Amino acid sequence: xxxxxxxxxxxxxxxxxxxxxxxxxxxxxxxxxxxxxxxxxxxxxxxxxxxxxxxxxxxxxxxxxxxxxxxxxxxxxxxxxxxxxxxxxxxxxxxxxxxxxxxxxxxxxxxxxxxxxxxxxxxxxxxxxxxxxxxxxxxxxxxxxxxxxxxxxxxxxxxxxxxxxxxxxxxxxxxxxxxxxxxxxxxxxxxxxxxxxxxxxxxxxxxxxxxxxxxxxxxxxxxxxxxxxxxxxxxxxxxxxxxxxxxxxxxxxxxxxxxxxxxxxxxxxxxxxxxxxxxxxxxxxxxxxxxxxxxxxxxxxxxxxxxxxxxxxxxxxxxxxxxxxxxxxxxxxxxxxxxxxxxxxxxx
Amino acid sequence: xxxxxxxxxxxxxxxxxxxxxxxxxxxxxxxxxxxxxxxxxxxxxxxxxxxxxxxxxxxxxxxxxxxxxxxxxxxxxxxxxxxxxxxxxxxxxxxxxxxxxxxxxxxxxxxxxxxxxxxxxxxxxxxxxxxxxxxxxxxxxxxxxxxxxxxxxxxxxxxxxxxxxxxxxxxxxxxxxxxxxxxxxxxxxxxxxxxxxxxxxxxxxxxxxxxxxxxxxxxxxxxxxxxxxxxxxxxxxxxxxxxxxxxxxxxxxxxxxxxxxxxxxxxxxxxxxxxxxxxxxxxxxxxxxxxxxxxxxxxxxxxxxxxxxxxxxxxxxxxxxxxxxxxxxxxxxxxxxxxxxxxxxxxx
Ligand SMILES: CC(C)[C@H](C(=O)O)[C@@H](O)C(=O)O
Ligand SMILES: CC(C)[C@H](C(=O)O)[C@@H](O)C(=O)O
Numbered sequence: 199x200x201x202x203x204x205x206x207x208x209x210x211x212x213x214x215x216x217x218x219x220x221x222x223x224x225x226x227x228x229x230x231x232x233x234x235x236x237x238x239x240x241x242x243x244x245x246x247x248x249x250x251x252x253x254x255x256x257x258x259x260x261x262x263x264x265x266x267x268x269x270x271x272x273x274x275x276x277x278x279x280x281x282x283x284x285x286x287x288x289x290x291x292x293x294x295x296x297x298x299x300x301x302x303x304x305x306x307x308x309x310x311x312x313x314x315x316x317x318x319x320x321x322x323x324x325x326x327x328x329x330x331x332x333x334x335x336x337x338x339x340x341x342x343x344x345x346x347x348x349x350x351x352x353x354x355x356x357x358x359x360x361x362x363x364x365x366x367x368x369x370x371x372x373x374x375x376x377x378x379x380x381x382x383x384x385x386x387x388x389x390x391x392x393x394x395x396x397x398x399x400x401x402x403x404x405x406x407x408x409x410x411x412x413x414x415x416x417x418x419x420x421x422x423x424x425x426x427x428x429x430x431x432x433x434x435x436x437x438x439x440x441x442x443x444x445x446x447x448x449x450x451x452x453x454x455x456x457x458x459x460x461x462x463x464x465x466x467x468x469x470x471x472x473x474x475x476x477x478x479x480x481x482x483x484x485x486x487x488x489x490x491x492x493x494x495x496x497x498x499x500x501x502x503x504x505x506x507x508x509x510x511x512x513x514x515x516x517x518x519x520x521x522x523x524x525x526x527x528x529x530x531x532x533x534x535x536x537x538x539x540x541x542x543x544x545x546x
Numbered sequence: 547x548x549x550x551x552x553x554x555x556x557x558x559x560x561x562x563x564x565x566x567x568x569x570x571x572x573x574x575x576x577x578x579x580x581x582x583x584x585x586x587x588x589x590x591x592x593x594x595x596x597x598x599x600x601x602x603x604x605x606x607x608x609x610x611x612x613x614x615x616x617x618x619x620x621x622x623x624x625x626x627x628x629x630x631x632x633x634x635x636x637x638x639x640x641x642x643x644x645x646x647x648x649x650x651x652x653x654x655x656x657x658x659x660x661x662x663x664x665x666x667x668x669x670x671x672x673x674x675x676x677x678x679x680x681x682x683x684x685x686x687x688x689x690x691x692x693x694x695x696x697x698x699x700x701x702x703x704x705x706x707x708x709x710x711x712x713x714x715x716x717x718x719x720x721x722x723x724x725x726x727x728x729x730x731x732x733x734x735x736x737x738x739x740x741x742x743x744x745x746x747x748x749x750x751x752x753x754x755x756x757x758x759x760x761x762x763x764x765x766x767x768x769x770x771x772x773x774x775x776x777x778x779x780x781x782x783x784x785x786x787x788x789x790x791x792x793x794x795x796x797x798x799x800x801x802x803x804x805x806x807x808x809x810x811x812x813x814x815x816x817x818x819x820x821x822x823x824x825x826x827x828x829x830x831x832x833x834x835x836x837x838x839x840x841x842x843x844x845x846x847x848x849x850x851x852x853x854x855x856x857x858x859x860x861x862x863x864x865x866x867x868x869x870x871x872x873x874x875x876x877x878x879x880x881x882x883x884x885x886x887x888x889x890x891x892x893x894x
Contacts, residue, residue: 276735277749277762279742286736316669316774337704343739352743356685356702387624388634391691394627395700401625414625418794425773425798426664443791446766450773
């Protein structure tokens with residue numbers, strides 16, 4: 199099985215390195231051979247080739263069975279509007295090129311981290327949410343997206359088609375059928391035309407899933423409900439931008455951004471990446487939390503390769519690691535003893 | 547002083563009723579006479595006139611010194627795309643007609659409610675944030691916003707001009723100068739062209755406010771940071787949609803949506819409304835929390851009429867009311883005694 203590794207920028211390199219090691223160990227233990235080949239994306243690709251996602255990277259991904267991605271982005275681009283070529287374009291391009299319209303983000307709280315969050319344990323306990331974020335449409339891709347001639351005005355376009363909504367909603371319904379049979383669709387239908395299309399389409403599709411209890415929630419309310427009472431949610435389906443916002447917020451349910459993996463699917467080749475960014479401020483120090491990437495590796499084994507036992511072995515190992523008391527800084531508390539404050543170099 | 551009261555829909559009626567009573571009491575006590583006149587907006591306006599914000603309402607607001615608004619919206623519109631005339635259009639129209647480009651949302655946690663939130667008290671204690679949400683631009687107003695011919699595709703347009711960004715950012719900088727001199731501007735500049743314009747403009751303006759420490763944060767990260775560590779924020783400035791999302795989320799810092807007032811300013815006439823919606827499910831039962839509306843009344847006195855002592859008198863009264871142990875359901879805890887679980891009819 200061939201896995202293309204797009205380490206990307208910042209902590210992307212160190213966290214995917216650890217995940218690759220773990221996948222190799224799993225391969226040995228369970229008798230599979232995984233072949234890893236690196237390719238460029240993001241700032242590092244721009245540096246080397248001038249492009250954030252060169253054709254060679256696209257070709258490599260398309261020739262492999264799955265893609266493991268780290269993170270992209272560097273602050274030098276963020277405050278400099280003159281840099282027209284940006285790392286994030288690479289991420290958007292690979293998602294689009296591989297047809298990854300569905301970004302699956304499970305929000306799972308490990309028991310050991312119940313007290314780590316800024317949210318009260320009694321609010322968190324028992325939460326178990328899975329997000330389906332539409333990933334190749336909406337305001338991330340709609341055109342026109344441009345300045346006017348003198349640069350004093352800018353526009354972006356939020357566009358959704360029925361087909362785009364239906365295919366992600368169908369995945370969410372299917373997932374709900376295997377879970378607690380509750381689906382919440384998040385939109386802003388009281389203001390946006392595209393959200394009204396979204397809502398209509400989800401509503402129409404619900405006829406095919408009579409057992410699933412469907413609710414619709416406005417994004418503002420959802421952002422509030424998610425921390426007021428996360429247990430009310432089972433499966434959530436939403437657009438690209440709303441999904442981006444809500445899942446980052448939901449990371450607090452799991453204790454830290456450093457804990458959340460994601461799977462992007464839609465065609466034969468899945469892409470697996472943490473939901474966190476490249477965090478260049480902590481990159482190279484060996485203090486980044488690798489768990490989000492490691493769990494992305496577990497999703498890869500499960501979803502792309504159908505290796506459920508192998509995937510579960512990784513999840514159990516993470517659980518045991520936490521039970522043993524090891525903590526990176528983002529999930530450490532005052533109680534974490536000095537010798538268990540991990541430095542991810544040790545976890546490789 | 548003339549105040550137009552736009553009660554609107556659902557709990558809008560009961561909460562503005564209470565606020566009007568309180569403003570009358572304040573008027574008597576401090577020797578002012580406030581003249582209240584009701585006008586229609588939202589579903590109730592549609593029922594009566596076919597329009598969500600009839601010309602008579604606009605005229606009444608323009609002829610008054612300030613506007614007190616309840617809430618608009620009814621679920622019958624939310625799942626019915628055939629209803630082309632909707633309550634929320636009335637709200638957007640009055641904001642636009644009155645030139646209210648700046649929506650000020652202070653997030654203040656009353657001491658008594660420190661333990662009410664889903665967020666841990668030690669995370670909340672000492673938080674004090676003021677949001678400046680752009681209110682008459684962005685994706686709420688950009689055109690085109692429409693379906694294609696066969697209805698299978700929909701678009702909305704996110705448009706910002708330098709001028710629009712500058713005027714709201716200026717208000718935020720001015721506010722920061724009177725506070726802890728920290729301004730966080732929230733955007734999605736790694737993806738959106740309009741956000742890059744937003745960031746550039748805020749950045750350029752910061753030269754005029756060298757004392758203010760400016761940071762830029764992506765909306766996804768902001769949604770996470772807001773609950774991870776709300777104390778890091780002082781003043782936040784952001785666009786219409788992002789502001790809508792973040793302020794609803796931030797209501798959990800104050801314990802409940804029922805606690806947060808807002809002031810919309812930009813021209814001579816200010817409009818004051820709770821940030822919560824019309825909550826039709828609890829309307830008419832006398833259980834809605836009127837505090838958000840009452841505090842909106844306090845903002846009205848302070849900002850539109852310059853009556854600071856009078857405004858403070860209202861805030862102290864709310865504080866005392868909470869200290870006395872009275873609670874509406876949204877802020878009640880297990881410890882709230884039966885006889886202090888308020889029914890807002892009693893608070894009039
Ligand atoms: C880096 C950025 C473009 C990206 C996104 O917004 O999709 C990231 O935030 C994510 O959630 O994967
Ligand atoms: C009712 C709705 C249109 C409105 C908005 O999104 O502006 C509300 O959520 C608010 O925040 O005032």
